[in-house]
Amino acid sequence: MGIEVGGLLGLIWLVIVVWAIVKVAKSSASGLAKLLWIIALLVFPLVGLIAWFLFGPKG
Numbered sequence: 001m002g003i004e005v006g007g008l009l010g011l012i013w014l015v016i017v018v019w020a021i022v023k024v025a026k027s028s029a030s031g032l033a034k035l036l037w038i039i040a041l042l043v044f045p046l047v048g049l050i051a052w053f054l055f056g057p058k059g
Contacts, residue, residue, distance in 0.1 A: 017045050020052055027056075 024037045037056055040048035 013045070017041055017049060020049055024052065024056065 021038055024034055
């Protein structure tokens with residue numbers, strides 16, 4: 001049962017990160033800023049996601 005819960009949490013986490021990347025791509029930020037945010041989200045998923053929620057583009 002633990003594997004199923006872990007798999008579900010992993011899937012939810014993946015959906016959240018993909019959602020954040022899509023939001024960054026659609027934002028009004030410059031191309032370089034978008035690229036840097038996407039790299040941060042891919043390389044450092046937890047820290048990148050928290051930083052994006054706090055400091056990322058709002059538009």
